[in-house]
Amino acid sequence: MASKHMNLKRVTKRVKEEFGSTIEIARVLNVRDAVSTFRGKVDIQLMVHNGHKEWGWIRKHLLKKHEVMNLYFDKTCPKLSDERIRQLEKIELNEEYKDCIWICWWQGIDQAPSIVKKCVDSIRKHAGNHKVIIITDKNYKDYVDFPEWLLEKKDKGIITKTHMSDLLRLKLLGQYGGIWLDSTFYCTDSLEAYFERPVWSIKRPDYRHTSVACGYFANYSFGCQKEYRVVFNIIAEYLLMYWKTNDYMIDYLFLDYLIVQAQRKHRMVKEAFDLIEPNNPECDELLKILGNKYEEKVWNRMKKETALFKLTWKANFPKEISGDETFYGKLIARELI
Structure with missing residues (x-):
């Protein structure tokens, strides 16, 4: 009830x-x-x-x-001043957290659903020498600073945890660089190549749906080297400006719209996003068949050019169908490799 x-x-x-x-x-x-x-x-x-x-x-x-x-x-959405951008460019890098992989599960990973735990395990497995840091309700203030007015809106329920995670990913990358991945990414190969890119996001120019990003970025996956941290600081400023004067979300996709705005208003942001190369073309495909009978041939084809598969914790999947193990069953058993 x-x-x-x-x-x-x-x-x-x-x-x-x-x-x-x-x-x-x-x-x-x-x-x-x-x-x-x-x-x-x-x-x-x-x-x-x-x-x-x-x-x-x-x-x-x-x-x-x-x-x-x-x-x-x-x-x-007024354009940021040149003076403000110069201030954002001067944010110092804390070398201790350089080139980390950032993931957020507000309640703590121990409280996460099984599929989230398995996804995080897969990221850790392929992280190489990079730290994997799980951001929670208890530790986020150790890594980023939010203005008091924003925290007050969060406490009142005006800004939800989903909205906070939008800002969190931008502030973390703006402060430290590295890679942000949503907690429901299943990883099958090394992530090292993404750290070698100036700016990174999952990019699929042939994406079939009419989205704001048109497949050229995906806000659940971002990364940058230290020289490009200002790009994400600029985008974060636009989100902060929005929430400073608004108490509700004008559109579910407003983060993507504000990323587009930052590209339109600032050449450096557009040029940075133009550096992103197409990658992970089969990113959405595992989710579509997660509850289907496991087929090794299909799996080998899917992971040939894709190392990151976006899943969800908001749906239920069977481990078996008519006695045959499903892709989900393999994943939970740590056998989907």
């Missing part, structure tokens, strides 16, 4: 936020554009329930939504 109550409360909050967002977009732009963003959000939910099929009319609506939201942020 308590779970149903929390779900209803969450849904009610999201509905209120969506109506509030639509009104806000109408205020800044116009009613027609605001309605188009609402329609695009409805279409995204339809895709979630239809197996992510992106029909032509959905694609058209999503393109319009992205166009309108980028225009909204163009008008409401």
